[in-house]
Amino acid sequence: MSVLRQWYVTSALVGALWMLVLSTTVAVAMSFATGDPFRPSLLLSFLIGAIAAILLVLRPGGRLASWAIMAIVLVVTLLGVGPIIQETGVFLAAIGALILSASFVVSMEKILEACGVHTLTKYEWEDVVIRFLTGFGYIFFTAIVFIPFYVMVMTSFKNQSELIQNPLDFSLDLDKGIDLFRSYFELFGEFNFDQYLLVSFFISVVTVFITLAFSIPGAYAVARLRFQGQAAFSRGILLIYMVPMIVLALPIYIAFSVTGLRNSILGIVLIYPVTTIPVALYMLQGYFRGLPAEIEEAGLMDGLGRLSVIWKITLPLSLPALASVSLYVFMIAWNEFLLAFMLLDDPSKFTLTRGIASLNSSEIPRQHLMAGAVIATVPIMIIFLGLERFMTKGLTAGSVKG
Amino acid sequence: MQASPPIGTTALAKREARLAWGLLSPTMISVSLVVVLPLLAIFWISVKPVSLADLRPASAIVREDVRGSGDELTIRYRIRNSTQDKIISDVTFQDTLPESVSLSDTPPDNCAVSGRTLTCDLGELAGGQREQLLIPIITTDEEAAEAAIENSDPIVSSTSTNILTDTTFTFENFRRIFDGDEFWGVLGVTLFYTVFGTIGALVVGLFAALLLNKEFRGQGILRGLYLFPYVAPVIAVAFSWLILFDPFSGSANALLVQMGAIDSSINFFGERPQALIMVTVFEIWRYFPLSFLFILARMQSIDTDMYEAADMDGATPFQKFWYLSVPQLLGILSVLFLLRFIWTFNKFDDIFLLTGGNAGTRTLTVNVYEQAFAVSNIGAGAAVAVVIFCCLLAFSFFFFRFMSQEEGL
Numbered sequence: 001m002s003v004l005r006q007w008y009v010t011s012a013l014v015g016a017l018w019m020l021v022l023s024t025t026v027a028v029a030m031s032f033a034t035g036d037p038f039r040p041s042l043l044l045s046f047l048i049g050a051i052a053a054i055l056l057v058l059r060p061g062g063r064l065a066s067w068a069i070m071a072i073v074l075v076v077t078l079l080g081v082g083p084i085i086q087e088t089g090v091f092l093a094a095i096g097a098l099i100l101s102a103s104f105v106v107s108m109e110k111i112l113e114a115c116g117v118h119t120l121t122k123y124e125w126e127d128v129v130i131r132f133l134t135g136f137g138y139i140f141f142t143a144i145v146f147i148p149f150y151v152m153v154m155t156s157f158k159n160q161s162e163l164i165q166n167p168l169d170f171s172l173d174l175d176k177g178i179d180l181f182r183s184y185f186e187l188f189g190e191f192n193f194d195q196y197l198l199v200s201f202f203i204s205v206v207t208v209f210i211t212l213a214f215s216i217p218g219a220y221a222v223a224r225l226r227f228q229g230q231a232a233f234s235r236g237i238l239l240i241y242m243v244p245m246i247v248l249a250l251p252i253y254i255a256f257s258v259t260g261l262r263n264s265i266l267g268i269v270l271i272y273p274v275t276t277i278p279v280a281l282y283m284l285q286g287y288f289r290g291l292p293a294e295i296e297e298a299g300l301m302d303g304l305g306r307l308s309v310i311w312k313i314t315l316p317l318s319l320p321a322l323a324s325v326s327l328y329v330f331m332i333a334w335n336e337f338l339l340a341f342m343l344l345d346d347p348s349k350f351t352l353t354r355g356i357a358s359l360n361s362s363e364i365p366r367q368h369l370m371a372g373a374v375i376a377t378v379p380i381m382i383i384f385l386g387l388e389r390f391m392t393k394g395l396t397a398g399s400v401k402g
Numbered sequence: 403m404q405a406s407p408p409i410g411t412t413a414l415a416k417r418e419a420r421l422a423w424g425l426l427s428p429t430m431i432s433v434s435l436v437v438v439l440p441l442l443a444i445f446w447i448s449v450k451p452v453s454l455a456d457l458r459p460a461s462a463i464v465r466e467d468v469r470g471s472g473d474e475l476t477i478r479y480r481i482r483n484s485t486q487d488k489i490i491s492d493v494t495f496q497d498t499l500p501e502s503v504s505l506s507d508t509p510p511d512n513c514a515v516s517g518r519t520l521t522c523d524l525g526e527l528a529g530g531q532r533e534q535l536l537i538p539i540i541t542t543d544e545e546a547a548e549a550a551i552e553n554s555d556p557i558v559s560s561t562s563t564n565i566l567t568d569t570t571f572t573f574e575n576f577r578r579i580f581d582g583d584e585f586w587g588v589l590g591v592t593l594f595y596t597v598f599g600t601i602g603a604l605v606v607g608l609f610a611a612l613l614l615n616k617e618f619r620g621q622g623i624l625r626g627l628y629l630f631p632y633v634a635p636v637i638a639v640a641f642s643w644l645i646l647f648d649p650f651s652g653s654a655n656a657l658l659v660q661m662g663a664i665d666s667s668i669n670f671f672g673e674r675p676q677a678l679i680m681v682t683v684f685e686i687w688r689y690f691p692l693s694f695l696f697i698l699a700r701m702q703s704i705d706t707d708m709y710e711a712a713d714m715d716g717a718t719p720f721q722k723f724w725y726l727s728v729p730q731l732l733g734i735l736s737v738l739f740l741l742r743f744i745w746t747f748n749k750f751d752d753i754f755l756l757t758g759g760n761a762g763t764r765t766l767t768v769n770v771y772e773q774a775f776a777v778s779n780i781g782a783g784a785a786v787a788v789v790i791f792c793c794l795l796a797f798s799f800f801f802f803r804f805m806s807q808e809e810g811l
Contacts, residue, residue: 024661031657039661126719137613138624144687145630151653152642167648167656214432217425227419233426239798240437244748246767247787250774251440251447257457274436277429306421335635337751353637366645373638384633388626391633392695 005120008054011112014132015053016046018111019104023083025139026100030084030092032150035169038086038096045083048073049104056108057115066105073101107135149377156183156371163366183371191368192347193355193375200352201379203268204333208326210273211280215325218277219284220310224293234285241278245338253342263346271339276329283328287321288314323390327383331391334380352376441791447784449571454778460488460562462527464495466555468548469536473506475544477551479522479535487529493560494523499539500550507538527560575785579773592747592765595682599746602686604739607693608731612723614694615701625698632691640755643684647671677761681753685746693738700734701727740801744794766790 003009023040030038052069059065076082077097078090084100086093114120114127154170155163157180162169172180187193221227222234252271253262261267291314299309315322340354350358356372384391411419465480479497483490497520509515513522513535524533541547579585614625631639647654647670655667670680704727712722750767753759759768766786774783 027661028657031660032653037660123716123718130719134613137609141610141613141628142624145627148639148642148646149630149634151646152638155645164651167651167653168660170653214429218429221422221425225418225422225425226415227422230422235802240433242744242748242794242798243437243441244750244767244790244794246748246750246770247444247790248437248440250770250780250783250787251443252436254443254447254457254780255440271436274432277433281429331633335637337635337637337755353635356635356637356641360641369641370645373635373641376635377638380633380635381630384629385626388622392625392629 002119005122005125007057007115007117007120010120010125010128011053011057011115012050014111014128015056015108016050018108018132018135019049019052019083020045021136021139022100022104022107025143026096026103027084028143030086030096030099031168032147032170034092035166035171036086036088036092037168038084041083041085044081048076048083052104053108053112056105057112057117066109070101070105073104074098077101111135152370152373152377156367156374157181158367160365160367183365183367184375187368187371187375191355191359191372192350193352193372195348196350196352196355197375197379199265199350200334200376203265203272203351204330206269207272207276207333208329210269211276211329212322212326214273214277215280215284216315216322217310219281219288220314222281223285223288224296234282237278237282241282245275249338249342252339256343262343263349265349267343268340268351271343272333272336275336275339276332279332280325280329283325284318284321287318291317320390323387327387327391330383331380334376444784444787444791447781448575448788449573450781450784451570451572451574452781454775454780456780460485460490460529462490462493462495462524462558462560464556464558466497466552468544468551471544473540475506475539475541477537477539479537479556480532481524481527481535482532483527483529485529488562489529490527490560490562491525493525493527493558494521495556495558496521497556498554500547500554502543502550503539503541503547505538506540509537510535513537572781575779575781578779578782579769579785579789587762588764588766588769591678591763592767594678595685595749595753595763595765596743596746598682599685599689599749600739600742602682603689603742603746604693604735606686606690607695608697608735610690610694611697611701614698628694629691631688636688636751637755639688640684640752644671644756647680671757672761674762677757677763681756681763684752684756685749688752689742689746693742696734696738697731700731704730736804740797740804744797744801747793747797748790766793 004013020040020042023045027038027040030036052073055065055069061068073082074097077084077100078094082097082100084093084096086096111128111131113131114124116124120128150170154172157172158170159182162173174180222230222237256262256267261270295317296309296313299313300306304312335353336351337353337357340351341357344350344354347355347358352372353376356369356376359369359372461484463482463484467478469476469478479495481493481495499515499518499520501518505515509520510522512524513520515521520537522535524535527533539547610628614621614628646652649655649667649669649672652667652670654670655664658664659667668676671677708726709722712726717725748767749765750771753763753765753768754771757763759765759772764772767790770783770786770790772783773786774780
């Protein structure tokens with residue numbers, strides 16, 4: 001352990017690893033952005049990173065040292081013996097080298113802030129490690145979340161031959177102008193996606209209203225009123241909430257086949273709320289319990305009935321919770337795939353998710369599939385970003401469900 | 403006389419309970435229709451030899467046309483059983499004869515005419531059986547009569563036994579799904595997926611929560627971004643992953659080859675054993691935001707005094723994490739573990755979209771679909787569903803035992 005805490009060992013190790021992280025990140029980012037082959041060099045990253053980190057701790061010449069190190073990293077990268085290797089263009093290589101050297105020096109100074117030219121104390125050593133892990137964490141999470149969505153959006157702007165030619169080239173060919181959106185025009189024009197969008201929206205909104213109409217009275221009863229079986233009931237809700245949909249989907253499929261509800265929007269509207277009512281009830285009753293009962297009792301004393309207490313006191317007080325629940329239910333209904341897939345075969349009645357599933361065939365080019373995915377994702381993302389506060393609350397309160 | 407609290411149920415309490423049941427009844431009715439009833443149905447179907455084709459009940463189909471000309475004119479009725487293997491009994495049909503038509507001879511024995519109504523009784527039709535009845539007629543205007551006859555469709559009635567409602571029972575379905583190594587393979591895959599998916603999502607979520615548990619500019623944006631995988635429709639992200647990891651033209655393969663990490667493309671979702679690992683990674687990717695959100699909420703409610711005291715005592719960051727944060731988070735972590743365990747166990751969409759259950763990724767839930775729709779054996783699908791439900795009951799028993807000790811959520 002004490003060897004690890006020598007300042008030169010710590011800084012060299014952290015510097016080497018950090019350089020590898022950064023060179024990989026920059027190489028991947030540059031490859032995805034330009035389509036040119038960038039690749040990190042494991043050995044050179046380790047070597048240059050370690051030396052640069054030790055120099056940064058020593059800092060001969062103060063502030064000037066940082067600039068000098070930045071310049072050295074830049075130059076060796078440009079000479080082709082740096083952490084990133086790129087063979088084609090000088091211009092892009094320069095940009096990559098610049099980004100790498102600048103980001104390395106700036107972030108390395110932050111990471112090694114507690115590292116002095118002496119054997120590190122346990123506290124200092126852990127501080128360095130934690131800063132390194134934090135930096136790594138930000139890059140890691142941003143990359144894993146961002147890349148699939150980036151691929152989804154960029155693929156939808158491409159065409160078949162471009163995609164096969166260079167799968168890494170996600171740069172936009174702006175000369176194509178409006179033609180970039182061709183997949184979208186085709187989806188809306190030929191594949192009825194405008195209608196699917198409307199159907200999905202309609203179904204989701206109706207589901208929200210039906211769910212609220214059923215779950216508000218139920219949640220109030222469970223939260224406020226005393227009756228036999230109250231505890232059993234609130235457990236029952238949680239239990240029902242855990243029954244997997246695929247188990248229920250089979251009998252529902254049979255029942256819908258027999259009654260002719262399959263392939264009808266009515267059938268979907270009947271079934272969706274029931275999958276969301278237990279969730280909504282569970283979330284709302286938690287909120288109702290948190291409201292002070294005294295206000296309601298005051299209302300009761302002043303001669304209001306229970307129902308008018310709910311309508312005039314409880315509901316106005318729980319508007320934020322209602323917003324969260326509505327958003328959460330909307331999200332579930334909008335994203336629902338299994339039931340739509342099993343119950344709808346008729347292309348004129350598809351929801352958006354079912355429509356996308358129908359695009360997944362070898363005859364339909366994949367940019368259409370990705371454009372469909374974007375069309376389904378964008379509305380829910382707009383709602384999510386616009387109302388993030390409510391949405392996050394709703395997720396925390398109710399998303400024990402997957 | 404001393405005042406005493408009322409004994410037993412008072413009128414007021416009764417009224418309150420009545421109101422409560424009144425408020426709950428819509429939910430209870432709808433939930434029992436869509437959850438409890440199907441659950442009972444699953445148990446019923448699982449002991450029935452029923453396949454997808456049996457959902458369409460057997461019926462008799464009657465077609466009519468006019469044959470011959472002049473004195474030889476006949477109406478021909480052709481009757482057939484719509485199925486090849488089921489018996490239909492009490493097959494009768496009725497048809498109205500037009501005004502311009504009258505019988506030229508006596509109709510066949512099993513038919514009778516009263517007024518203008520022709521009634522025929524065919525009794526029983528075996529599977530695939532076809533029958534033909536000829537009714538001799540005369541008319542003045544052949545063309546008009548033919549049109550009129552073919553315009554009035556015969557009304558058919560018959561009874562057939564429906565495999566879903568009769569009393570044949572079988573344990574064949576269960577025998578089938580438990581038979582051989584397949585079931586244990588499926589169970590093993592399910593356990594791998596569930597255990598590693600749950601633990602992975604928890605650990606990654608904990609890491610993400612630790613990152614964001616401090617105030618800095620852009621914290622809100624990052625938190626929003628890290629929730630994207632969970633909020634986006636599963637179908638959109640699943641297909642994005644498929645395209646990203648495509649063996650022929652996927653960016654991930656191109657990137658790895660270019661960086662020299664691999665020599666030739668890997669078929670990520672198409673081959674054992676990486677397909678199972680990939681679907682588990684997908685599960686972790688999609689659900690770490692959930693654990694992250696819960697853990698972050700819990701972290702932000704921990705009192706900072708404790709950390710300040712620890713700082714005064716000279717505790718290092720890892721010591722603070724291990725001795726202060728982890729004990730505080732243990733409650734939420736275990737609740738999350740149980741809940742996510744149950745939900746990952748129940749997960750269907752993700753694997754179905756990514757691999758369709760191929761390449762060694764068939765879990766129990768995918769097996770339900772596979773048996774019921776791909777193999778068309780609804781009974782076997784229901785039997786798998788029963789197995790899932792029993793596992794679920796066992797899990798929720800643990801869950802409630804645990805939840806009563808652990809408040810929170």
